Amino acid sequence: xxxxxxxxxxxxxxxxxxxxxxxxxxxxxxxxxxxxxxxxxxxxxxxxxxxxxxxxxxxxxxxxxxxxxxxxxxxxxxxxxxxxxxxxxxxxxxxxxxxxxxxxxxxxxxxxxxxxxxxxxxxxxxxxxxxxxxxxxxxxxxxxxxxxxxxxxxxxxxxxxxxxxxxxxxxxxxxxxxxxxxxxx
Amino acid sequence: xxxxxxxxxxxxxxxxxxxxxxxxxxxxxxxxxxxxxxxxxxxxxxxxxxxxxxxxxxxxxxxxxxxxxxxxxxxxxxxxxxxxxxxxxxxxxxxxxxxxxxxxxxxxxxxxxxxxxxxxxxxxxxxxxxxxxxxxxxxxxxxxxxxxxxxxxxxxxxxxxxxxxxxxxxxxxxxxxxxxxxxxxx
Numbered sequence: 001x002x003x004x005x006x007x008x009x010x011x012x013x014x015x016x017x018x019x020x021x022x023x024x025x026x027x028x029x030x031x032x033x034x035x036x037x038x039x040x041x042x043x044x045x046x047x048x049x050x051x052x053x054x055x056x057x058x059x060x061x062x063x064x065x066x067x068x069x070x071x072x073x074x075x076x077x078x079x080x081x082x083x084x085x086x087x088x089x090x091x092x093x094x095x096x097x098x099x100x101x102x103x104x105x106x107x108x109x110x111x112x113x114x115x116x117x118x119x120x121x122x123x124x125x126x127x128x129x130x131x132x133x134x135x136x137x138x139x140x141x142x143x144x145x146x147x148x149x150x151x152x153x154x155x156x157x158x159x160x161x162x163x164x165x166x167x168x169x170x171x172x173x174x175x176x177x178x179x180x181x182x183x184x185x
Numbered sequence: 186x187x188x189x190x191x192x193x194x195x196x197x198x199x200x201x202x203x204x205x206x207x208x209x210x211x212x213x214x215x216x217x218x219x220x221x222x223x224x225x226x227x228x229x230x231x232x233x234x235x236x237x238x239x240x241x242x243x244x245x246x247x248x249x250x251x252x253x254x255x256x257x258x259x260x261x262x263x264x265x266x267x268x269x270x271x272x273x274x275x276x277x278x279x280x281x282x283x284x285x286x287x288x289x290x291x292x293x294x295x296x297x298x299x300x301x302x303x304x305x306x307x308x309x310x311x312x313x314x315x316x317x318x319x320x321x322x323x324x325x326x327x328x329x330x331x332x333x334x335x336x337x338x339x340x341x342x343x344x345x346x347x348x349x350x351x352x353x354x355x356x357x358x359x360x361x362x363x364x365x366x367x368x369x370x371x
Contacts (some may be wrong), residue, residue: 010272058205066342068248070188100206107253166240
């Protein structure tokens with residue numbers, strides 16, 4: 001918002017990033033379809049995949065949103081240096097990734113039981129936590145980078161960071177779920 | 186003295202994420218059944234895109250409102266807030282622009298798919314109108330979530346995006362189903 005942000009600038013920045021994200025999603029949609037077929041290998045994974053993707057977007061979106069505020073208010077300087085405030089933000093995101101991914105694993109197991117799908121709870125939890133935590137770590141660092149980079153370029157990180165990370169996050173999370181399935185299954 | 190604390194971020198975020206996961210699981214199971222009727226049509230391709238764009242529009246507005254509330258540029262009330270009005274107008278304009286553009290792409294895809302000219306227009310119109318129908322939901326839920334959380338002393342940056350994306354996940358599919366069934370006739 002600050003630095004004399006005009007409606008014009010918001011619309012131009014917003015439109016650019018949204019169209020870019022939409023194109024990536026078009027492309028990702030086709031590539032990911034192939035991987036999703038592998039998900040059928042672990043029963044219950046299909047239930048879990050969507051909430052896990054949503055969770056990624058939400059945790060990184062919130063991190064992006066806080067970083068936008070912190071950059072605008074000067075609480076965090078636009079440098080790639082691990083200051084105390086930045087560390088608090090990243091560590092909090094990682095703790096949330098761990099807790100919420102484990103929750104998704106457990107709830108997916110419960111959902112599976114309710115709708116009558118036999119599920120290996122240990123396998124499901126392992127995939128949720130491994131994929132959730134590793135993608136959380138990679139994406140948290142990327143989020144910091146994108147927020148600082150956009151701010152330095154004179155764009156408003158609030159306009160760019162969360163859509164960019166939601167899209168990249170979907171992509172990376174599916175890949176990490178895939179890798180976790182190969183590892184666990 | 187830190188401005189941010191791990192305990193506060195986790196304590197404010199976890200309950201909302203938990204609710205979002207429940208909504209996501211519930212929506213996943215129930216919406217799947219309704220979406221079965223559009224299986225194999227182009228409309229099914231529109232669902233994730235409408236979800237994604239809608240969520241992103243809400244996230245951008247939410248992040249800007251979060252910053253503006255923290256900076257004191259916006260007060261959490263609806264009357265006489267110029268900065269709020271500017272932000273909402275910008276989001277509505279962006280929304281119309283992006284939905285128009287993607288509709289044009291859907292026109293091209295549908296035409297190549299072989300549904301004929303009229304069919305392609307219907308597909309494009311369905312996506313655009315679903316987006317137009319979704320826009321007030323996006324704006325209203327984002328402003329409400331930002332203002333209510335801020336008034337309650339919760340950091341809007343922690344909660345607005347999860348709340349809004351969950352609301353949009355559910356309402357985008359509903360908007361598209363209503364519009365697509367009535368216009369495209371799938």
